[in-house]
Amino acid sequence: xxxxxxxxxxxxxxxxxxxxxxxxxxxxxxxxxxxxxxxMESIAARAGLGVGTIYRRFxxxxxxxxxxxxxxxxxxxxxxxxxxxxxxxARGLDRFIDFVGAFNAExxxxxxxxxxxVTSEEVSRxxxxxxxxxxxxxxxxxxxxxxxxxRDVEALxxxxxxxxxxxxxxxxxxxxxxxxxxxxxLRAGAPETDR
Amino acid sequence: xxxxxxxxxxxxxxxxxxxxxxxxxxxxxxxxxxxxxxxMESIAARAGLGVGTIYRRFxxxxxxxxxxxxxxxxxxxxxxxxxxxxxxxARGLDRFIDFVGAFNAExxxxxxxxxxxVTSEEVSRxxxxxxxxxxxxxxxxxxxxxxxxxRDVEALxxxxxxxxxxxxxxxxxxxxxxxxxxxxxLRAGAPETDR
DNA sequence: ACCGAAAGTGAATGCAGGTTCCGCTTCGGT
DNA sequence: ACCGAAGCGGAACCTGCATTCACTTTCGGT
Numbered sequence: 531x532x533x534x535x536x537x538x539x540x541x542x543x544x545x546x547x548x549x550x551x552x553x554x555x556x557x558x559x560x561x562x563x564x565x566x567x568x569x570m571e572s573i574a575a576r577a578g579l580g581v582g583t584i585y586r587r588f589x590x591x592x593x594x595x596x597x598x599x600x601x602x603x604x605x606x607x608x609x610x611x612x613x614x615x616x617x618x619x620a621r622g623l624d625r626f627i628d629f630v631g632a633f634n635a636e637x638x639x640x641x642x643x644x645x646x647x648v649t650s651e652e653v654s655r656x657x658x659x660x661x662x663x664x665x666x667x668x669x670x671x672x673x674x675x676x677x678x679x680x681r682d683v684e685a686l687x688x689x690x691x692x693x694x695x696x697x698x699x700x701x702x703x704x705x706x707x708x709x710x711x712x713x714x715x716l717r718a719g720a721p722e723t724d725r
Numbered sequence: 726x727x728x729x730x731x732x733x734x735x736x737x738x739x740x741x742x743x744x745x746x747x748x749x750x751x752x753x754x755x756x757x758x759x760x761x762x763x764x765m766e767s768i769a770a771r772a773g774l775g776v777g778t779i780y781r782r783f784x785x786x787x788x789x790x791x792x793x794x795x796x797x798x799x800x801x802x803x804x805x806x807x808x809x810x811x812x813x814x815a816r817g818l819d820r821f822i823d824f825v826g827a828f829n830a831e832x833x834x835x836x837x838x839x840x841x842x843v844t845s846e847e848v849s850r851x852x853x854x855x856x857x858x859x860x861x862x863x864x865x866x867x868x869x870x871x872x873x874x875x876r877d878v879e880a881l882x883x884x885x886x887x888x889x890x891x892x893x894x895x896x897x898x899x900x901x902x903x904x905x906x907x908x909x910x911l912r913a914g915a916p917e918t919d920r
Numbered sequence: 921a922c923c924g925a926a927a928g929t930g931a932a933t934g935c936a937g938g939t940t941c942c943g944c945t946t947c948g949g950t
Numbered sequence: 951a952c953c954g955a956a957g958c959g960g961a962a963c964c965t966g967c968a969t970t971c972a973c974t975t976t977c978g979g980t
Contacts, residue, residue, distance in 0.1 A: 543947055543956060569937055580959035585939065642837070645891075685888050685903045692887030693880050696844075708880045715910025738926060738977055764967060775929040780969065 546587075552577050553584055554601070557594055562636060566595065566643035599647040603654060605633065610660035619671040623664055623683075627713070630687050631694060631705045638695045645691070658684065675719025686712050741782075747772050748779055749796070752789055757831060761790065761838035794842040798849060800828065805855035814866040818859055818878075822908070825882050826889060826900045833890045840886070853879065870914025881907055 556577035560568045570591055574581040588594040609629040616622035634641050648654045662680035669678050689712065690705050697704040751772035755763045765786055769776040783789040804824040811817035829836050843849045857875035864873050884907065885900050892899040 545947075546957065549957085567937095570939085571937070574960090581938085582940080582960065583958055586957070591938070649891075681899070682902075682906065685892070685899065688887050688891045689884035689903070689907075692883050696840075696883045697880070704876070704880065707877070708884070711877065711910040712884075712907050713910065714913045715906040715908070718909045718913050740977075741927060744927085762967095765969085766967075769930095776968085777930065777970080778928050781927065786968065 549577075549579060549583060550587055553579065553587060553594075554597060558598060561595075561598070561640045561643075563639065565639040595643060596647055599644045600653065602637075602644045603648055603657065606630075607657050607660065609633070610657055610664065613664055614660055614667075619664075619667040620673040623668050623673065623713075626661075626664060627686070627690070627709050630690050631709065634691045634694045635698055635702070635705075638691075638698050641691050641695065645688075661687075674713075674716050677719060678716050682716060686716075744772075744774060744778060745782055748774065748782060748789075749792060753793060756790075756793070756835045756838075758834065760834040790838060791842055794839045795848065797832075797839045798843055798852065801825075802852050802855065804828070805852055805859065808859055809855055809862075814859075814862040815868040818863050818868065818908075821856075821859060822881070822885070822904050825885050826904065829886045829889045830893055830897065830900075833886075833893050836886055836890065856882075869908075869911045872914060873911050877911060881911075 553573070557573050560573045560576050564572070570581050570584060573594075574584055577584070584594065588597060609626060613622040613626035613629070616625060637644065658680060661683050665674065665678060665680045665683050668674045669676055686709070690709055693705045693708045748768070752768045755768045755771050759767070765776050765779060768789075769779055772779070779789065783792060804821060808817040808821035808824070811820060832839065853875060856878050860869065860873060860875045860878050863869045864871055881904070885904055888900045888903045
């Protein structure tokens, strides 16, 4: 009876910790190729574990998807921070857009499911705050038309996700052209009815 | 024994014909509010019929969705024809874009399911052919930059669908601004890396 | 009004997949 | 090497549909 009395939580066993990661990796892989309706069974199989093990770690499929969505946000946030770190506003923006396209290409089969799970959550606010800053910087640098807001860039992100999803098989790079065109529009500014 | 011997098919009973329409209407309504996973049971209930009746008309849920997708194509095609009928290329294009936005706003919950079922089918080719023409006309009129193709407009359609889906609740008109911006980009033309 | 065929009905069936649970295994500390 | 607890496995269980089918109702022609 030496270490156990550690307040409330005791460190989990090493294998348990390892499995945590294994499960999430397997889930990502399987969701990526089968979409969000992939069965828990198939995820367990891919992970080389029994279904029960997944349930020990995650309350259910829902929770598993949530966990992945959280990582998703994390990565997006990191990319935004990265873009913001670029001293050149134009390059930073481009870099971010590039990331969005590539990122969604992998996850195209279940990107929608992830986004639903994240929208309007306080975590995504953290990203939006950065996107907002990224946008403002670009506007000030004259890369985007005055009046362009974070919302506009957010819409572009949503659009890229969709275009990637629709064209990933036949024309893996079609989204680049799309993004380039839209950015040109943002540079030109929306004529009359501005917000 | 007077009329029955009509070659192969005899005219269906009046109520059967009526139900055909009732079922599709009900299905559209239910899918619109619950998405494509709505149960056959709920569709039957909405139609005021038993599930069996639906199965008499449609081979299964899949087939029902297909039938709706076919109508979907029909309507899109009609809208494209309509746009093409406008003597002013710019106005025609705008009109079509407007239609796409409004159309997908209703169906946002199951638009994705419908499109999957249509993509690359010979029917959708009919639409693309018109979109192509619509685009060419606009390019010739100087409304869109030279080099703009039907593909570009197709991508815009996909994008609008997504933006509508993402913002329909909070900002029902956000897609208009998005479309306007993108069209500005198409007018300006994508700089270097063109197709 | 009557009849056979066409339609409609909805309970019963089958199944797919999420979730639970309990016996077995492995870990980590002594 | 031994022990209790933490983990794991995966068959059994449950639920929510889609789909079927034996039976009843309605249609339309005579």
